[in-house]
Amino acid sequence: RRDSNPGSCRFVPLHEVPWVCRTRVVEDQHSHGIGGCLNSHKITTTTTTTTTNQSIMRSWTVSLLVVALGVVAWADYCPYNDRTIWGIAEGNLVYVKKWQPTAAYYWVGPKLSYLDFRPDCYDGSVWGISAADNSTWYFYNGQWQNLDFKPKFLRVAYNGIVWAIDGDNNVWVLTNPTANLRQIPGAIRYLDVSYSGRVWGIGTDGNIYSRSGIEGDWRQEPSANNQFTYLRVQPGYSERVWAITTQNSIATKVYGEPDWTAVDGRLKYIDVDQTGVAWGIGTDNSVFRRDGVAGTWQFIQGRQLTALRATPYGVVYGVDNQGTLVRVNSGGLTSLSADAPTPTLRLWGADR
Numbered sequence: 001r002r003d004s005n006p007g008s009c010r011f012v013p014l015h016e017v018p019w020v021c022r023t024r025v026v027e028d029q030h031s032h033g034i035g036g037c038l039n040s041h042k043i044t045t046t047t048t049t050t051t052t053n054q055s056i057m058r059s060w061t062v063s064l065l066v067v068a069l070g071v072v073a074w075a076d077y078c079p080y081n082d083r084t085i086w087g088i089a090e091g092n093l094v095y096v097k098k099w100q101p102t103a104a105y106y107w108v109g110p111k112l113s114y115l116d117f118r119p120d121c122y123d124g125s126v127w128g129i130s131a132a133d134n135s136t137w138y139f140y141n142g143q144w145q146n147l148d149f150k151p152k153f154l155r156v157a158y159n160g161i162v163w164a165i166d167g168d169n170n171v172w173v174l175t176n177p178t179a180n181l182r183q184i185p186g187a188i189r190y191l192d193v194s195y196s197g198r199v200w201g202i203g204t205d206g207n208i209y210s211r212s213g214i215e216g217d218w219r220q221e222p223s224a225n226n227q228f229t230y231l232r233v234q235p236g237y238s239e240r241v242w243a244i245t246t247q248n249s250i251a252t253k254v255y256g257e258p259d260w261t262a263v264d265g266r267l268k269y270i271d272v273d274q275t276g277v278a279w280g281i282g283t284d285n286s287v288f289r290r291d292g293v294a295g296t297w298q299f300i301q302g303r304q305l306t307a308l309r310a311t312p313y314g315v316v317y318g319v320d321n322q323g324t325l326v327r328v329n330s331g332g333l334t335s336l337s338a339d340a341p342t343p344t345l346r347l348w349g350a351d352r
Contacts, residue, residue: 076309088112092131109144110137116156119235119312127156138177149181157193169204173214186218192233200241202228208243223260235312236274244270248283252293265297271310279310289330302333
């Protein structure tokens with residue numbers, strides 16, 4: 001609650017806010033009921049309820065609530081939502097940060113183990129999986145909504161359709177938050193979706209399959225004795241997919257081509273922007289960049305990374321071994337804040 005005195009900042013009883021800090025809980029006159037920890041103290045949370053989380057994120061114009069997250073595990077960047085980075089920090093806390101290097105970190109909403117949104121972040125919505133019970137959370141227009149569906153993984157497509165995989169590797173589709181879930185035949189352990197809506201998935205047999213959206217059928221994309229562990233679809237209209245095998249080798253193909261093209265090098269993670277520039281994390285956590293299939297891998301000087309995310313528009317973020325959020329470019333790595341979270345930050349979304 002805000003005091004009538006403009007500019008005031010007062011203590012708030014712990015039962016009035018959904019989080020508990022190790023020191024003081026405060027709010028200022030702009031926060032609309034958002035609580036936060038001052039200075040650089042690490043945040044812990046209490047168990048939250050659906051009611052508590054319905055209207056957590058009303059405004060992020062708060063200037064006094066600066067949060068030091070401790071350890072960052074993952075982050076991603078949303079280009080059409082005011083150039084905002086979303087991520088998950090130590091303890092499954094969800095954070096939001098503007099793209100500027102010195103911008104403050106804010107924390108918001110329920111504890112999540114995973115989150116995703118449309119690659120272009122067009123409508124500003126965010127989907128996540130609860131760290132407490134694996135239920136689904138949906139954020140839109142300033143409010144969090146809890147859905148009684150428990151996937152282990154989900155991917156939001158360009159058209160807003162949510163593709164999800166449950167604990168038994170069944171595939172489900174949700175066309176909007178109020179629609180009924182629809183099961184898609186097949187056993188898939190990981191998937192990604194192209195701009196056109198074509199779905200690429202890794203089956204439980206290690207082979208890669210693709211299908212034309214909800215109404216299509218799975219078609220195997222044959223490979224020469226390769227078993228795959230990860231894939232990423234290039235944004236845009238190319239319909240090119242990059243994949244990593246169980247031996248950390250790299251392969252790529254465009255939908256409709258008969259064969260996979262082997263790419264030199266060994267990676268454990270790869271991402272790509274819509275121009276075809278590929279970014280990868282090596283088996284020793286070194287970072288590399290490549291100008292498309294015909295290019296060569298360029299080693300990026302600086303710290304090793306545990307996570308990396310390339311946006312469709314060429315902006316790349318990563319997390320180093322100390323859990324610090326960094327921006328990645330061909331010239332090296334740049335820390336995004338002196339008080340950035342410090343070794344399990346995960347990258348989920350970013351905005352340009």
